[in-house]
Amino acid sequence: DIQMTQSPSTLSASVGDRVTITCRASQSISSWLAWYQQKPGKAPNLLIYKASSLESGVPSRFSGSGSGTEFTLTISSLQPDDFATYYCQQYSGYPRAFGQGTKVEIK
Amino acid sequence: EVQLLESGGGLVQPGGSLRLSCAASGFTVSTYAMTWVRRAPGKGLEWVSAIGRGGNTYYADSVKGRFTISRDNSKNTLYLQMDSLSAEDTAVYYCARTQPTGYFDLWGRGTLVTVSS
Numbered sequence: 001d002i003q004m005t006q007s008p009s010t011l012s013a014s015v016g017d018r019v020t021i022t023c024r025a026s027q028s029i030s031s032w033l034a035w036y037q038q039k040p041g042k043a044p045n046l047l048i049y050k051a052s053s054l055e056s057g058v059p060s061r062f063s064g065s066g067s068g069t070e071f072t073l074t075i076s077s078l079q080p081d082d083f084a085t086y087y088c089q090q091y092s093g094y095p096r097a098f099g100q101g102t103k104v105e106i107k
Numbered sequence: 108e109v110q111l112l113e114s115g116g117g118l119v120q121p122g123g124s125l126r127l128s129c130a131a132s133g134f135t136v137s138t139y140a141m142t143w144v145r146r147a148p149g150k151g152l153e154w155v156s157a158i159g160r161g162g163n164t165y166y167a168d169s170v171k172g173r174f175t176i177s178r179d180n181s182k183n184t185l186y187l188q189m190d191s192l193s194a195e196d197t198a199v200y201y202c203a204r205t206q207p208t209g210y211f212d213l214w215g216r217g218t219l220v221t222v223s224s
Contacts, residue, residue: 001168032208032209034210034211036152036211038152042216043201043214043215043216043217044144044152044201044203044211044214045214046210046211046212049206049208049210049212050208050210055212085151087151087152089152089154089210089211091208091209091210092209094157094165095154095165095166095167095168096142096154096157096209097154098144098151098152098153098154099151100151101151101152
């Protein structure tokens with residue numbers, strides 16, 4: 001099974017900061033990676049698919065990069081609405097797997 | 108409006124059963140793969156099960172042999188039959204529409220399952 005590892009687990013940042021979250025796969029998943037945002041009490045929301053494709057309606061300050069086993073999610077200028085938990089997910093094979101999540105907190 | 112609405116959650120005793128439903132509107136479930144994902148209290152997202160457009164089914168090891176995914180095309184609804192429940196199954200369960208390559212582009216609001224005596 002493919003394991004996904006995110007870092008950091010928690011990130012403290014200020015509005016306007018550039019934020020980067022890393023996700024590593026235990027084996028190559030090509031570009032079969034998605035990123036989701038989840039706020040308390042809400043369903044997850046798709047941000048990025050195929051490692052770097054921005055989902056329709058998602059602000060352009062979100063971007064994704066990487067391939068193989070190492071991926072990043074970048075928020076170019078953190079906004080108040082971005083304080084949430086972020087998850088990566090591989091869809092290269094079954095069972096699908098999520099990273100453990102990165103909580104972005106207000107500094 | 109395109110949306111998913113889960114129902115069927117609640118309080119159940121250890122060893123008990125529950126069936127979750129996920130009603131789709133604005134699209135046809137039979138034309139997509141569909142997935143169940145859960146989030147236990149204080150933990151992250153966990154992939155649970157999926158059903159392909161052709162009916163192939165997939166399960167996480169943690170639920171294999173206890174959970175069964177299915178869909179009723181006439182009702183445009185996805186199901187998750189959960190048997191032999193334990194406290195470790197306590198979570199909010201989400202259904203998600205799954206794109207052909209495998210990512211989840213539409214999620215329901217979730218339904219809470221609590222397994223406790």
